[in-house]
Structure formats: structure tokens, C-alpha cells
Amino acid sequence: MDDLDRRLINRLQLGLPLVRHPWRVLAAELESSSNELLERLHALLADGVLTRFGPMFDIERLGGAFTLAALAVPEERFEEVAEQLQGLPEVAHNYRREHAWNMWFVLGCASEQGIAETLQRIETLTGLPLLNLPKEETYHVGLYFPA
Amino acid sequence: MSVCISRPEDTLIQRLIVLTQAGLPLLEDPWAWLAEQLGLNIDATLDLLKRLQAEGAIRRIAAVPNHYRLGYRHNGMTVWDVRDTDMPRLGALIGAQPFVSHCYRRPRRTDWRYNLFAMVHGRSGDEINNYREHLRYLLGDACGADEMLVSSRILKKTGLRLPPASR
Numbered sequence: 001m002d003d004l005d006r007r008l009i010n011r012l013q014l015g016l017p018l019v020r021h022p023w024r025v026l027a028a029e030l031e032s033s034s035n036e037l038l039e040r041l042h043a044l045l046a047d048g049v050l051t052r053f054g055p056m057f058d059i060e061r062l063g064g065a066f067t068l069a070a071l072a073v074p075e076e077r078f079e080e081v082a083e084q085l086q087g088l089p090e091v092a093h094n095y096r097r098e099h100a101w102n103m104w105f106v107l108g109c110a111s112e113q114g115i116a117e118t119l120q121r122i123e124t125l126t127g128l129p130l131l132n133l134p135k136e137e138t139y140h141v142g143l144y145f146p147a
Numbered sequence: 148m149s150v151c152i153s154r155p156e157d158t159l160i161q162r163l164i165v166l167t168q169a170g171l172p173l174l175e176d177p178w179a180w181l182a183e184q185l186g187l188n189i190d191a192t193l194d195l196l197k198r199l200q201a202e203g204a205i206r207r208i209a210a211v212p213n214h215y216r217l218g219y220r221h222n223g224m225t226v227w228d229v230r231d232t233d234m235p236r237l238g239a240l241i242g243a244q245p246f247v248s249h250c251y252r253r254p255r256r257t258d259w260r261y262n263l264f265a266m267v268h269g270r271s272g273d274e275i276n277n278y279r280e281h282l283r284y285l286l287g288d289a290c291g292a293d294e295m296l297v298s299s300r301i302l303k304k305t306g307l308r309l310p311p312a313s314r
Contacts, residue, residue: 003152008148009210009212009217011210011227012155012209012210012211013212014207014208014209015206015207015208015209016177016207016208018193018195018196018197018208019198020178020189020193021176022177022178023175026288030311031228034175035175038174038175039175041173041210042148042173044210045170045173048213048216049212049216049217050211050212050213051211051212051213051270052169052170052210052211053170053171053173053209053210053211054167054168054169054171054208055164055167055171055196055199055207056205056207056209056211057164057204057206058203058204058205058206060159060206061203061204062160062161062164066179068264082302082303085212085302085303086302086303091303091305092303092305093301093303093304094176094301094302094303094304095298095300095301095302096299096300096301096302097224097296097297097298098296098297098299099294099296101259103298103302104224104296105302105303108209119275131256131258131259132256133253133254133256133264134253134254134258135252135253136250136251136252136254137234137238137251137252138250138251139238139239139241139242139243139250139251139252140224140241140242140243140247140248140249140250141206141249141250142206142247143211143214143217143247143248143249145212145214145217145268146307147212147217
């Protein structure tokens with residue numbers, strides 16, 4: 001990664017301008033060319049420094065239901081339970097966190113009923129009590145990681 | 148929270164999501180490609196995108212970094228037990244801190260006393276500890292207790308997708 005890569009990563013996190021020729025605008029801004037920027041972007045995606053480039057939908061506004069939930073998994077069962085959640089398409093992310101509640105995951109379903117059923121299924125599957133913490137208010141969402 | 152898809156424009160949004168879920172093609176003229184796929188002209192496509200972005204249905208058309216690859220290997224989910232009456236003011240204040248990426252109010256439970264969640268990211272353990280200290284200072288005596296749950300492993304990361312029933 002060189003300086004132009006870093007500037008491109010930072011700039012593209014803020015969003016492509018919605019103008020007729022966005023790459024020309026960015027090329028002027030970053031003192032480069034459209035081709036150069038597109039080649040760099042391709043390389044950064046291929047290399048995995050960037051995971052995605054495209055519209056970021058607020059998927060929650062487009063229907064569906066979501067929640068954050070946690071399990072307190074006994075250490076000796078941790079891998080087994082992680083596997084069980086891995087297999088459920090409703091589980092969007094799952095993180096290990098250092099706490100008595102050591103497994104934290106986000107569920108996305110078509111409906112609130114789907115959420116309730118999936119939570120029930122996870123409780124049955126794992127035999128573990130579950131902490132269900134749906135969001136009640138959003139104060140901020142916005143990732144920005146300066147390269 | 149759940150909103151049924153009903154406006155005629157929502158069909159277009161659905162198609163847009165399916166077309167770009169994996170990403171926008173890396174083309175000199177991405178709108179021309181999108182216009183052709185959607186069966187619209189380029190101006191109408193650009194207008195649609197602008198409208199969706201203004202409404203918040205599209206946050207932006209942007210790159211998502213693998214933050215681990217950029218050195219952000221430390222993240223902490225800070226959780227706070229905040230006095231309910233102070234929550235609207237303090238939730239907004241905490242959410243406005245530049246190092247907080249997500250900030251939500253969530254319910255308390257019998258065995259869970261924390262109602263404010265703020266995610267922080269940093270390049271070292273010290274960095275996120277400092278962020279936590281700063282949040283603690285901002286919350287002052289409106290906060291009874293807090294913890295920081297540090298993530299030590301990603302077990303699954305597919306991201307939120309359109310629910311299967313509405314795809």
C-alpha cells in the first residue's frame with residue numbers, strides 16, 4: 001500500500017459522489033486518473049484490504065427484523081456451539097467476546113416472528129439460556145477507518 | 148422497526164440490491180451499467196440513487212475496508228448502565244464521538260444491567276482503553292456501571308443480507 005492507496009481507501013469510505021462521472025471527479029481530487037483509481041481499487045479488493053465496494057443499504061429500513069443476542073457458552077462446548085450457529089443462515093455475524101456472555105451474534109430475519117423462532121431454535125439446539133437485546137434506539141452508525 | 152415493502156419504487160430498490168449485493172462493477176461509467184440493468188436511462192438512475200441516499204435507504208456508495216488489514220485489530224463493545232432519564236442526551240453525545248462506530252440503546256434484562264452500547268475500534272489495547280475512559284468521563288455520574296467486551300475472534304461474518312422471504 002502506498003500513499004495513493006491510502007488516500008483512495010479513505011476517500012472511498014466517504015462515498016462515491018453521485019455525479020455523472022464520479023471517477024473523473026475522484027481522479028481530479030486525488031490527482032490521478034480514472035483508470036489508475038479503478039486498477040488500484042481492483043487490486044485492493046483482490047488483496048482483501050477492501051472487502052466490498054458498492055451501495056451500502058440500510059437493510060433494516062427495507063423490511064425484515066434484527067436483533068443482537070448472546071450466549072454464555074461453557075468453554076468445553078465453545079467450538080461445537082460456534083459450529084451450530086455457523087450453520088444457521090439467520091446468523092449474520094458472530095463474535096467471541098471476553099466475558100461470561102462470550103458469544104455475541106446478530107440475527108436477521110424476514111419478520112419478528114422469524115426472530116422469535118430462530119431464538120427458540122438456538123435455545124433448543126444449544127440448551128443454553130439466551131440474552132436477546134434488540135436495539136431500541138440508534139444514536140449512531142458510521143464506520144470510518146483511516147488507512 | 149420492520150417496514151413492509153410497498154411503494155412501487157421498492158421493486159426497483161430490490162433489484163438494485165440484488166444487482167449490487169456483491170458490489171458495484173469497477174467501471175469508468177458505473178451508472179451506465181446500472182441504467183442498462185434496471186432498464187432506466189442514466190439520468191433516472193442517478194436520480195434514483197440520489198433520492199435513496201437522501202432518504203437514508205442507501206447510506207453511501209462506498210468501500211468497506213477489512214479493518215484488521217488496516218491495523219484496527221482491537222475492538223471493544225463498551226456497555227453502560229445509564230440513568231433512563233439521561234439517555235436521550237447521553238446516547239446522542241456518546242454516538243457523536245468520532246471513535247464510536249455504532250451506538251444503540253438496548254433493553255436491560257434480569258441478568259444484564261447495561262442499556263447503552265458503543266462500539267470502539269483501535270490499533271492497540273491502550274487506544275481502546277483510552278476511548279473507554281473518555282466515554283466514562285462523558286457519562287459521569289449518570290452511569291452506574293460499565294464493562295468493555297473485547298472481541299477476540301470472528302466466528303462468522305456474512306453481513307446482513309436481504310431476508311430470504313423478500314428476496
